[in-house]
Amino acid sequence: xxxxxxxxxxxxxxxxxxxxxxxxxxxxxxxxxxxxxxxxxxxxxxxxxxxxxxxxxxxxxxxxxxxxxxxxxxxxxxxxxxxxxxxxxxxxxxxxxxxxxxxxxxxxxxxxxxxxxxxxxxxxxxxxxxxxxxxxxxxxxxxxxxxxxxxxxxxxxxxxxxxxxxxxxxxxxxxxxxxxxxxxx
Numbered sequence: 001x002x003x004x005x006x007x008x009x010x011x012x013x014x015x016x017x018x019x020x021x022x023x024x025x026x027x028x029x030x031x032x033x034x035x036x037x038x039x040x041x042x043x044x045x046x047x048x049x050x051x052x053x054x055x056x057x058x059x060x061x062x063x064x065x066x067x068x069x070x071x072x073x074x075x076x077x078x079x080x081x082x083x084x085x086x087x088x089x090x091x092x093x094x095x096x097x098x099x100x101x102x103x104x105x106x107x108x109x110x111x112x113x114x115x116x117x118x119x120x121x122x123x124x125x126x127x128x129x130x131x132x133x134x135x136x137x138x139x140x141x142x143x144x145x146x147x148x149x150x151x152x153x154x155x156x157x158x159x160x161x162x163x164x165x166x167x168x169x170x171x172x173x174x175x176x177x178x179x180x181x182x183x184x185x
Contacts, residue, residue, distance in 0.1 A: 029042075029043075029046045035165060039168070039169055039171065039172055041174055042172070042173050042174070043174060044173055044175050047171060047174075048081055048085055051082060051152060051154060051171070052086075054151075055111065058151050062112045064114060064143055064149065064150045065112070065113050065152045065154065066116050066150045067114065067154050067156060068116045068118065068154065068155045068156070069118075069155055069157055070161070071181075073156045074158065074173075075115045075117075075156055076115065077178065078154070078156050079113045079115055092108050092110050114143070114150070116140065152171075153169045154169060154171055154173060155171075155172045156175050158174075158178040
């Protein structure tokens with residue numbers, strides 16, 4: 001098969017993926033509310049669709065998506081569902097791994113999901129400082145150290161467990177169905 005034919009097939013495939021992406025996000029319902037700073041708040045499934053919609057305007061790959069939230073809010077569940085949605089479109093999505101304190105980013109990655117515990121502390125986005133930081137903030141530090149940026153910051157919470165939302169996010173997802181995980185025996 002000639003190189004030109006292969007490039008044509010790749011181009012057609014990318015166009016098909018973009019068209020399927022566009023169809024997927026056309027079903028996004030509006031937010032269920034807004035925080036006091038104007039950040040939109042979505043139900044779980046609509047939040048996933050909104051994240052997919054936001055990724056369409058980002059040309060850089062991989063797209064870094066930080067999922068913030070407290071324990072039992074649904075961070076892992078959201079990351080799992082996002083990964084499944086991306087895979088439906090033939091896109092590679094993964095959690096970023098650290099090797100010897102540096103971020104492992106591969107050329108094949110389309111999306112990188114960072115699970116971050118707690119709230120997004122803007123003072124820690126640029127440096128570690130002397131403030132305490134959560135494990136997730138260490139990921140953010142490594143992304144910046146690699147010369148990259150986090151493209152989308154999402155906060156997920158269960159309104160039954162968590163009332164206060166601090167930090168600046170692109171969107172917030174309300175997840176009333178999350179449960180407290182049982183500890184292994």
